[in-house]
Amino acid sequence: MSNFHLNRRAVIEATLLGTAPLCALNSRAFAASCDDHIVRIGAITSPDTLNPFASWGNFWPLVFTYDWLVCQDAQRHADRKGFAESWSVADDQLTWTFKIWPGMKWSDGRPATAKDAAFTYNFFNTADPIAQGLKSGGLDYGLNLTSSQWPDLSKDPNIVTGKSRIEQRNYLAFNTASGEGAGSTKALQDPAFRDAIGYAIDQKAIVERALHGHGDPGVGLVMPVAADYFSELSDIRRNFELAEAGRRLDAAGYRDVNGDGVREDKEGKSFQLELITGSAAASVELPIASIQLIAGWLGEIGVPVSVTQLDTGAITARTAAPTKGGGGWGLFVSSNWLSPTPHDRLGSGSSKLVGTFNKSYWTNEKFHKLLYYSESVTACCRLSQVEYYHADDNCDSRRAPRPTTYVTDFLAALRVS
Structure with a gap:
């Protein structure tokens, strides 16, 4: 079986240079002319942003920019390291504990910690980013808003609020x-x-x-x-x-x-x-x-x-x-x-x-x-x-x-x- 590995750096560089990023795969199964064992493939995409909190359909550039918490089949393949080094499940099957890799750093040199992973999950587990996106102009439409967000959004002259009965x-x-x-x-x-x-x-x-x-x-x-x-x-x-x-x-x-x-x-x-x-x-x-x-x-x-x-x-x-x-x-x-x-x-x-x-x-x-x-x-x-x-x-x-x-x-x- 041939093992394929996507090179994130090549994808990011190509994405930033134009609208046809080069998806690079490491494999010995491709043509012998690829001495560096990299096959370069062109694909059309139009990334709007590399901020995962402000993007909706910008999957491919983002998936090669940020690590997953856990990569697919990571426990059987040592080269598939995600943000977490290991994890365990409690007897009740309801509590999962993740231990991240020590010594990791972000591109600006700051330490990458468990708090960063928690921030991501907590960010997407609340409606507040929707309200912030509407106010900043990052979003055009927000739904499933909470009643506590309503008064502030209703006062914004750039935002029209609406409500309806539902089932x-x-x-x-x-x-x-x-x-x-x-x-x-x-x-x-x-x-x-x-x-x-x-x-x-x-x-x-x-x-x-x-x-x-x-x-x-x-x-x-x-x-x-x-x-x-x-x-x-x-x-x-x-x-x-x-x-x-x-x-x-x-x-x-x-x-x-x-x-x-x-x-x-x-x-x-x-x-x-x-x-x-x-x-x-x-x-x-x-x-x-x-x-x-x-x-x-x-x-x-x-x-x-x-x-x-x-x-x-x-x-x-x-x-x-x-x-x-x-x-x-x-x-x-x-x-x-x-x-x-x-x-x-x-x-x-x-x-x-x-x-x-x-x-x-x-x-x-x-x-x-x-x-x-x-x-x-x-x-x-x-x-x-x-x-x-x-x-x-x-x-x-x-x-x-x-x-x-x-x-x-x-x-x-x-x-x-």
Whole structure:
């Protein structure tokens, strides 16, 4: 087998000299006339910049300018060194530790450290570079902006901002699994416990304080943008009232037995709920302020919560079906994009979709039959949200293990000059 190696220096020099860079490959398999074992190949490209943070499609010049963190198959080929010398994976398969090569330097002579690798990952894990690019002129259009960026961008005379309702809903899921994958307490499986928690979440405050008004309080399973199906459901919407939440918890058997401000379960055992969270792929960012508000309110009614923030891959692993290793958490705050189809609207209660649409692991035979019926009706006689919510008491939002906390607006900005 012939081994090919692309020479980055030749590519960079050619790129800087013109629009037809010379891609140089080291190989003994090419013509004998190449005494230096380099074959020079011309290709057409128009690099706009060598700054990876400001470029979109400028792949070839950049890939030969900067090292990867880990090169392909580096553990079997000593000449394929990336930025990292070695790495290890924790037993939980969620924590990866990379050790970089010692003594590395950038072209200006400054030391190359692990902080540089961390900067790159953190840079691309936030929407702030989008706002900075719009303000500096490096970007013409930005989308999926956060509500905290909106005020500053709105004041810029060179930027036009816009927003629209979308089909994303942000929800709080309870882990209702029993046995394999169960949370820290059986209370999570109790509809009365979940109902009481609903009175301790101020959806209007989340929209006002965490989203700065760019959204709507959630109710039910349908987003306001799905106008043909949406209803305010005013007769079953909860009002935020911590005292009422406390009274309902007391009535359901979750009392503060020893007077330390923390409630015990029905068996008198103390418990703590692990709340896991993180923005799903391709979703509008979840503001951490919304998580802090929810955890704070639950703490006020004597339900202690610990918060674990995860990336997309870890979220997928932890919320997978218990049969596939998921579960163990108590609460899950996340988001998804849904269409107004019955499959999407009612899939959160389908036993066939546990670990995918059904993140709470909740199943109910009557709800499942309703889902089957709603999928069989034609568009001309489709069920509205009100109809399927009141079709059975076991299916209304007071018992739902995954209520929608709020729906967010899609924020974007265009640079006009």
